[in-house]
Amino acid sequence: MRPTLQDMASILNLSKSTVSRALAGDPRVAEVTRHRILTLAQQIGYRPNPVARGLATRRTNTIGLAVPCGPRSFSDPFYLEFLGAVGDTAMKYGYSLLLSTADSDGAGGYRSHMELADSARIDGMILTEPKVADERVRMLKEMDLPFVFLGVAQDPNVSWVSGDNRGGAAKAVTRLIELGHMRIACVTGPRDQTASGARFEGYCRALAEAGMSLDRNIVAAGDFTQAGGYIAMRSILEHEKDISAVFACNDVMAFGVMRALREAGLLIPNDVSVLGFDGIPLARYMDPPLATVRQPILELGTTVIEVLVEQMNGKSGCPIHRVLPVEFQPACSIAPPERASGSVSGAV
Amino acid sequence: MRPTLQDMASILNLSKSTVSRALAGDPRVAEVTRHRILTLAQQIGYRPNPVARGLATRRTNTIGLAVPCGPRSFSDPFYLEFLGAVGDTAMKYGYSLLLSTADSDGAGGYRSHMELADSARIDGMILTEPKVADERVRMLKEMDLPFVFLGVAQDPNVSWVSGDNRGGAAKAVTRLIELGHMRIACVTGPRDQTASGARFEGYCRALAEAGMSLDRNIVAAGDFTQAGGYIAMRSILEHEKDISAVFACNDVMAFGVMRALREAGLLIPNDVSVLGFDGIPLARYMDPPLATVRQPILELGTTVIEVLVEQMNGKSGCPIHRVLPVEFQPACSIAPPERASGSVSGAV
DNA sequence: ACGAATAATACAACCGGTTGCATTATTGAC
DNA sequence: GTCAATAATGCAACCGGTTGTATTATTCGT
Numbered sequence: 001m002r003p004t005l006q007d008m009a010s011i012l013n014l015s016k017s018t019v020s021r022a023l024a025g026d027p028r029v030a031e032v033t034r035h036r037i038l039t040l041a042q043q044i045g046y047r048p049n050p051v052a053r054g055l056a057t058r059r060t061n062t063i064g065l066a067v068p069c070g071p072r073s074f075s076d077p078f079y080l081e082f083l084g085a086v087g088d089t090a091m092k093y094g095y096s097l098l099l100s101t102a103d104s105d106g107a108g109g110y111r112s113h114m115e116l117a118d119s120a121r122i123d124g125m126i127l128t129e130p131k132v133a134d135e136r137v138r139m140l141k142e143m144d145l146p147f148v149f150l151g152v153a154q155d156p157n158v159s160w161v162s163g164d165n166r167g168g169a170a171k172a173v174t175r176l177i178e179l180g181h182m183r184i185a186c187v188t189g190p191r192d193q194t195a196s197g198a199r200f201e202g203y204c205r206a207l208a209e210a211g212m213s214l215d216r217n218i219v220a221a222g223d224f225t226q227a228g229g230y231i232a233m234r235s236i237l238e239h240e241k242d243i244s245a246v247f248a249c250n251d252v253m254a255f256g257v258m259r260a261l262r263e264a265g266l267l268i269p270n271d272v273s274v275l276g277f278d279g280i281p282l283a284r285y286m287d288p289p290l291a292t293v294r295q296p297i298l299e300l301g302t303t304v305i306e307v308l309v310e311q312m313n314g315k316s317g318c319p320i321h322r323v324l325p326v327e328f329q330p331a332c333s334i335a336p337p338e339r340a341s342g343s344v345s346g347a348v
Numbered sequence: 349m350r351p352t353l354q355d356m357a358s359i360l361n362l363s364k365s366t367v368s369r370a371l372a373g374d375p376r377v378a379e380v381t382r383h384r385i386l387t388l389a390q391q392i393g394y395r396p397n398p399v400a401r402g403l404a405t406r407r408t409n410t411i412g413l414a415v416p417c418g419p420r421s422f423s424d425p426f427y428l429e430f431l432g433a434v435g436d437t438a439m440k441y442g443y444s445l446l447l448s449t450a451d452s453d454g455a456g457g458y459r460s461h462m463e464l465a466d467s468a469r470i471d472g473m474i475l476t477e478p479k480v481a482d483e484r485v486r487m488l489k490e491m492d493l494p495f496v497f498l499g500v501a502q503d504p505n506v507s508w509v510s511g512d513n514r515g516g517a518a519k520a521v522t523r524l525i526e527l528g529h530m531r532i533a534c535v536t537g538p539r540d541q542t543a544s545g546a547r548f549e550g551y552c553r554a555l556a557e558a559g560m561s562l563d564r565n566i567v568a569a570g571d572f573t574q575a576g577g578y579i580a581m582r583s584i585l586e587h588e589k590d591i592s593a594v595f596a597c598n599d600v601m602a603f604g605v606m607r608a609l610r611e612a613g614l615l616i617p618n619d620v621s622v623l624g625f626d627g628i629p630l631a632r633y634m635d636p637p638l639a640t641v642r643q644p645i646l647e648l649g650t651t652v653i654e655v656l657v658e659q660m661n662g663k664s665g666c667p668i669h670r671v672l673p674v675e676f677q678p679a680c681s682i683a684p685p686e687r688a689s690g691s692v693s694g695a696v
Numbered sequence: 697a698c699g700a701a702t703a704a705t706a707c708a709a710c711c712g713g714t715t716g717c718a719t720t721a722t723t724g725a726c
Numbered sequence: 727g728t729c730a731a732t733a734a735t736g737c738a739a740c741c742g743g744t745t746g747t748a749t750t751a752t753t754c755g756t
Contacts, residue, residue: 002468004712015736020714030734049468051408052712054399055644055741063448069432071646074629080428084417086448091460096469099445100415102433112439120350121444153549253631281422285574285603287610287635298419325521352742363706366742378704400742403711 064125070102085301146311161296167200168326172287181245185218187232229256244337245273273334288332412473418450422573433649490527494659509644514676517550533566535580547572577604593621617683636680
């Protein structure tokens, strides 16, 4: 049986409260007493019971983390990196992570996330993939639980941390344009995610700044999965072969795009350049290595925790927004177009 | 303030215990009373406080999960899939997941894992990547906490769930041999992991059964990361160019191997065939798609939980071992060798 | 109609901590 | 030497549940 405060108190002929205070560093206990207590604690390996402490203090030192992975949803390695960073930083701040994976019921149901939030087991929560009108926001506010989104939340009263989606996309697409690409396709993320919109806007802005017009025929909606990128690319190729580059709004979709292009007999980057977004480590191991926009995944993870901690300790109820810079990461998947316009033989 | 048992009791002029028992389905409370209680609970949205319950029952309905990801270690998408499956199954059984990411101190320290295990916050623990003489086993046994490994643990008294590493590797390598490959290199995992040994043994067995001898010159130790696979492959290529196939002991190392081969100017599969292990979804998106041994990741996840639940409820203190079948997943990264022996021009 | 069996509920201790306040011991001032 | 201030510790309530046992109300047999 693991020793309790009471055990220590009995051994030392003290009261629970004194022992508790000694351990908590309360200046009211005499130095000599504290020393006896600490020595004994060390000796018998006393470790406070976090559950009991949680009940007494109503703080669990635990953070809820909602990650989009589950048997139904394809998993994006991005989130494993993120998870690692969050876990590490949380530990540094003395917090544990309680996980909520995606709902198995799918259907965009957030039941498991909300149950975790409302369970009185966590002090705060980290949410990912904010949606345009995210229903979770209302529910979380009602619960009066501090929370932070990874990704831009629409509601200005919500705290979030995000990479510079718009700016990063714009910069990278501009790079494609500078290389001479005139018709750049885009495979977007799911419409309801704010990140999709922002990256697409970056794409649009780059085109606009170059005086190019947006052509809806070479834009297709993906879903941030490999399979989605593959399908989206195929649908574009079906009726439109006159493109020289593709911007996929995340790396795993870019993998799908590359596969679709290969299957269509197109060479990367000779026939079509491909650009991703996220900068997951695997991007460098593609053939050819995928040019992408590197998000500072580690910093995103640490910042999310820092912001959340601030919110949890914070008297300041004011929301915090952090945009972290992203970086264009060039690689062999992009090159100048081989011909001025269109590269696919057989184009009209 | 969220309502408590006492609140409900006061409203209904009952005692805490009656309300508690009604909610727990104790047959001693009258049906009519139970109905009043359930109605009120529904109405005011009563939800029992898991922390208080945990203190009282000494069961937290939480499972600890140690996943190898963190800022120091490269992350294997395999574990994100696994995480999803585990999370989903855990939820079905009414358990939450408390995460322990890799230690940031590296050095193979398992401090954070052990702290979680010893924290009295979890009812059982899932550990990954068992090592040959895994120090965690001793510590966990001392703590008297049920636990299950993903992967074969050496100690026969420890429960584990694993894919058929040896059999799967043997079968797949045999397939390479049947295709006519005479010199098959192998990039192993870290020596201290049991999975590495088993997969390597499968490789050896396949060679032996075909009457081929093991050549240490074309075996290199990787570390289950892309970079490790890359480096290992390069070191093999340095002094040994007479190979026609490579078996990498997991998929992400295979990605590194493919990169190293490409950089050496070798075509896959024309010059060298590549075989992986794990069957992560990304394997199909490589160029060429990577042949691999598909582990039933979902089933591994669900089985791990099932076994752990059995251990936690279990009167039977006897360990449970489950080997799940794996499946060779052919793909274009393997093909018959173009020449009888060796494919690299310039070989002696 | 009475005692025993049974059904329904209440009481109180407990899980292992934290914390406001009371109590005791020590010290210093005058 | 007395009293107030101060230091050190103890008491007891509390967090929100669970659970063993006591208590009260009802039913039944005879």
